[in-house]
Amino acid sequence: MHRFLPLFLLMYFIGFSQDENPSYAGRALDFLQAYNNSNYKSIFDMFDVNMKRALPYEETIDFFSQTVKRPMGEIEDMQFLEIKNGGHIYRTRFNKAVTDIFFNLNAANQISGLYIYPPKPFDVPRIERNSTLMQLPFNNEWFVFWGGTTEEDNYHVAYENQKFAFDLVRVVNGKTFSGDAERNENYFAFGQEIVAPCKAQVVEIIDGVKDNVPGVVNSFDLTGNTVVLRTDDDEFLVLAHLKENSIVVEEGQEVNAGEVLAQCGNSGNSSEPHLHLSLQNTQDMANAIGGKLYFDSILVNGETHRDYLPKKGEYISNSN
Template structure:
């Protein structure tokens, strides 16, 4: 059984690491759905900033397309076979400030609804018995289908805000089974490294 998997960053440009297993495990505060070593990447402008926080940001949801990375390409981080591609979930508004509190209180509903409610639009790629998931893609943007062979750097879809997401980002995790509900988490690195929370990545 492979203890870890080294992959490429699934994007180009400037992104910031969030909920990194380099900073804590389980990285997202739960081991549910084999997410112990999952990591999020939030797209930013070249100076490392996401959408500016305004007074409105603190009191009401914001359109997802206000954020600099909404619609930015997400790429295959490794070669393999696409074993799942789901792209019909809606992109919802982003939640910061007070709206994020209300959104957090409804997270248990999404968790109870299962993988798709949490992952939103996603692509799963299998390589050597390990499956890598990219989640929260933009509705209608997925360019691949189940059974398709992909190589590192192939376009999979666009960064979105579907599923359990408070702002546009891509969630990456590796697992040891195609069925997420019975899988175990697999550690990942990116070009031999793993960024910590808050670290800026330029790919």
């Protein structure tokens, strides 16, 4: 499974605090000047090799000129907020918008990761775990590829907006596919029914994203085809990487536990067919804080567990 790449890409900076790294300050100032002068080649030249692959030169120009500058304008200032996950976060004021921005530098002072997303309110309510009773969102046995509360078991833990999320696959005889590994249809998860894990309302749908050839990811439509549910307790569930044109529910629709939502796919930032499942405190994933997702009664490696949070390496299915 591939980690989520930047939802958007950008950068920021101005002003020092005792916690700011001078290398970040200098590189950020270079970026700010290049961005405001529409010198996007200079921005591209600041990227490391992986960033250049994720956002090639022509796409860099299009992204910063059309996706960022056209709606938001030039950067006026940046205020340092915190150091997190090895990078710096800044509240960045554009002419027409305010964002929170995170970026990383490598040892060579190259930009290795940039994220731009709506600012999180300082008093945003967090969600420790679900209060709604949940069942697993499928009707057969799946395997937890990423899951748990430690980074060793679950890389999502390092990312606040998808903290404690699961990546789930189907495994038969120790493999996730049979035959040609470049065909989605050969993966046991592909096309499997994904069902509602509880009574909820459909509040957001993303559809029409093509399924990837396995091994090739779409780093711009990150969640791919997606269904977002809201429970009666204002908990939000994200079910992502669904199969193109397989979603059978509509925004605003009320669904019951076990009701079919879509089929598992390989869309978005996904390297092979799997289901991304997460609990969060708001509808917008870019502005969310993740919470722990426990299931009421499930089989874990063949044994019944109640109120259980699955972890990496376990085979899980509903107990009834």
